[in-house]
Amino acid sequence: MKQYSLQQLEIKANEIRQSIITMLLEAKSGHSAGPLGMVEIFTALYFSILRHDPKNPLLPERDRLVLSHGHICPVLYATLAHAGYFPIEELLTLRKLNTRLQGHPHRGSVPGIENTSGPLGQGLSQAIGMALAARFDKKKHTIYCLTSDGEQNEGQIWEAVMLAGKYKIDNLTAFLDRNNIQIDGNTEDIMPLESLRAKYEAFNWHVIEIDGHNFQQIIDACNTAKAIVEKPVMIIAHTIPGKGVDFMEYKYEWHGKPPNKEEAALALAQLQKAHG
Amino acid sequence: MDNFLNPKLYAKDVEQLPTRNGYGDGLVLAAEKDVNVVGLCADLTGSVCMLAFAKKFPERFIQVGVAEQNMASVAAGLAVEGKIPFFASYAVFSPGRSWDQIRVNGCYNNANIKVVGAHAGISVGPDGATHQALEDIAIMRVLPNMIVIVPCDALETKKATLAAAAHKGPVYLRLTREKTPIMTTEQTPFVIGKASVYREGTDITIVGCGPLLYEALIAAEQLKGKVSVEVINCPTIKPMDTETILASVKKTKVVVTVEEHQITGGLGGAICELLSEQYPIPVIRVGMPDSFGESGNPDELLTKYGMKAGDIVRAVQKALSLKH
Numbered sequence: 001m002k003q004y005s006l007q008q009l010e011i012k013a014n015e016i017r018q019s020i021i022t023m024l025l026e027a028k029s030g031h032s033a034g035p036l037g038m039v040e041i042f043t044a045l046y047f048s049i050l051r052h053d054p055k056n057p058l059l060p061e062r063d064r065l066v067l068s069h070g071h072i073c074p075v076l077y078a079t080l081a082h083a084g085y086f087p088i089e090e091l092l093t094l095r096k097l098n099t100r101l102q103g104h105p106h107r108g109s110v111p112g113i114e115n116t117s118g119p120l121g122q123g124l125s126q127a128i129g130m131a132l133a134a135r136f137d138k139k140k141h142t143i144y145c146l147t148s149d150g151e152q153n154e155g156q157i158w159e160a161v162m163l164a165g166k167y168k169i170d171n172l173t174a175f176l177d178r179n180n181i182q183i184d185g186n187t188e189d190i191m192p193l194e195s196l197r198a199k200y201e202a203f204n205w206h207v208i209e210i211d212g213h214n215f216q217q218i219i220d221a222c223n224t225a226k227a228i229v230e231k232p233v234m235i236i237a238h239t240i241p242g243k244g245v246d247f248m249e250y251k252y253e254w255h256g257k258p259p260n261k262e263e264a265a266l267a268l269a270q271l272q273k274a275h276g
Numbered sequence: 277m278d279n280f281l282n283p284k285l286y287a288k289d290v291e292q293l294p295t296r297n298g299y300g301d302g303l304v305l306a307a308e309k310d311v312n313v314v315g316l317c318a319d320l321t322g323s324v325c326m327l328a329f330a331k332k333f334p335e336r337f338i339q340v341g342v343a344e345q346n347m348a349s350v351a352a353g354l355a356v357e358g359k360i361p362f363f364a365s366y367a368v369f370s371p372g373r374s375w376d377q378i379r380v381n382g383c384y385n386n387a388n389i390k391v392v393g394a395h396a397g398i399s400v401g402p403d404g405a406t407h408q409a410l411e412d413i414a415i416m417r418v419l420p421n422m423i424v425i426v427p428c429d430a431l432e433t434k435k436a437t438l439a440a441a442a443h444k445g446p447v448y449l450r451l452t453r454e455k456t457p458i459m460t461t462e463q464t465p466f467v468i469g470k471a472s473v474y475r476e477g478t479d480i481t482i483v484g485c486g487p488l489l490y491e492a493l494i495a496a497e498q499l500k501g502k503v504s505v506e507v508i509n510c511p512t513i514k515p516m517d518t519e520t521i522l523a524s525v526k527k528t529k530v531v532v533t534v535e536e537h538q539i540t541g542g543l544g545g546a547i548c549e550l551l552s553e554q555y556p557i558p559v560i561r562v563g564m565p566d567s568f569g570e571s572g573n574p575d576e577l578l579t580k581y582g583m584k585a586g587d588i589v590r591a592v593q594k595a596l597s598l599k600h
Contacts, residue, residue: 066353106384107356107385108385108386114356115353115356115381115385116380116381116384116385117380118380119376119377119380122345122349122376122377122380122381125345125346125348125349125350125352125353125377125381126349126350126352126353126356126381127353128350128353129349129350129351129352129353129354129355129356129357129359129361130353130354130356130357131353132338132350132353132354133353133354133357133358133359134357136314136335136336136359137357137358155345156343156345156346156349156377159340159341159343159345159346160346160349160350162341162343163340163341163343163346163350166341167338
């Protein structure tokens with residue numbers, strides 16, 4: 001796999017952001033803030049961290065990436081396309097009839113998607129199942145699971161957190177996208193979550209907190225996670241929802257809507273300016 | 277036909293076993309056959325008869341605690357990695373409270389999960405209505421890709437468990453708590469999607485599933501000489517064996533269905549859907565009449581809510597009066 005420098009990752013992330021804006025404009029529906037806030041993490045995973053092969057998507061020893069909060073799939077689709085899993089032009093079919101890019105991701109639709117998701121709180125459990133399967137088969141790959149902060153409201157998350165702690169599932173590295181927003185408002189107004197670190201540590205997880213837009217911190221955290229034994233790892237990634245588009249940043253109003261034509265033009269102009 | 281029914285079927289001392297025992301036996305056999313078979317349980321390992329499996333294959337047994345939703349999704353994760361997970365609890369909890377997980381992680385993924393719902397039906401008894409699953413067939417039958425199996429006795433359950441393990445794709449297996457008569461033999465064939473005529477007749481068809489099939493057979497015996505009753509065991513609710521059902525009803529032209537489930541959405545509902553489209557004739561459904569159960573012993577409850585042989589006899593008489 002090609003080694004990307006931090007600067008090359010920044011460029012890739014910018015391209016992926018532009019793809020997200022373009023596909024959401026074309027789809028006329030979908031989520032903006034979450035996908036934009038997770039671009040660095042997806043870019044770091046698919047261009048630096050994951051053992052995977054876009055030309056051999058079912059490679060048995062590949063690392064698995066389980067997306068739990070499926071509604072941020074524009075960033076998954078855009079990253080998979082830029083990584084070479086399918087043509088970038090196909091991103092414009094998002095959410096349209098007969099598309100492989102369903103409104104929420106579906107396993108088996110396009111190569112590279114490991115799980116179906118949409119209903120919140122189910123991904124971590126599935127990731128644990130995949131991690132247990134790897135343990136049964138004495139396989140060495142890592143299961144990465146991406147979760148949101150809003151979905152920590154779901155009871156099933158805590159069922160899964162208990163189980164992973166009980167079985168000391170150390171081939172599982174999870175991310176928690178701590179962007180502080182959910183559909184109805186700010187997370188601490190809707191349902192207070194803090195202290196997330198203390199909660200996970202109490203369930204026998206190893207917790208790392210990072211700036212979710214800092215490539216070096218993302219890569220370092222994943223390397224640290226590999227060295228943690230007898231515990232699952234939760235990387236709490238502090239992110240800015242809508243990152244890269246100034247009028248979307250930090251605004252929960254952008255959780256679940258796409259940009260219109262003018263807003264998309266403005267967003268693309270900002271992104272193009274940021275990286276020439 | 278007689279050679280594959282228990283010769284003591286109509287005797288007073290017919291052997292009795294809970295269908296869940298057949299699951300326990302079948303799971304161990306399935307696990308011996310295939311290293312990919314794994315078991316999950318939500319703090320009811322003894323009740324769902326998985327202790328033998330857990331003891332023999334401790335490394336393949338996952339105790340998730342009282343967490344049925346997590347159990348369903350963990351199973352789906354195991355399944356997409358090539359495992360064959362059987363996950364069991366009481367049917368009111370699983371699939372009762374894990375329907376979304378079974379729908380999305382299991383059926384939409386077409387993951388190779390085996391949902392085992394124990395203690396189904398009103399015959400759970402004293403635990404009362406909260407613990408009496410009477411809607412589970414309906415909520416599983418409606419899911420695309422899902423196979424729904426309701427075995428009639430412990431021997432059929434053992435075979436159904438092995439068949440579920442061999443089938444690629446989601447399966448729901450419905451179990452009951454109480455000892456009920458053994459109607460079949462070790463030699464009786466079981467094939468997913470196949471119904472069998474257990475008693476031939478020409479006046480009316482009774483289609484039953486689960487242990488209540490015994491009451492249907494007893495009703496037919498009581499009607500002997502007056503009404504010629506054909507009794508069909510229909511353990512696979514989905515996919516329905518339309519060929520066997522249609523062949524019978526084209527001869528008898530009237531049907532009674534028998535199940536320990538709401539009369540809407542289960543076997544009776546499935547038969548009505550089939551016949552209304554392909555061969556419209558009268559159908560009388562014996563089952564739970566859109567009601568919750570209550571505490572009581574199993575026999576008292578089946579009597580109070582109208583699911584005993586006498587009720588089936590009355591249903592037959594009513595159905596015959598509607599026959600064109």
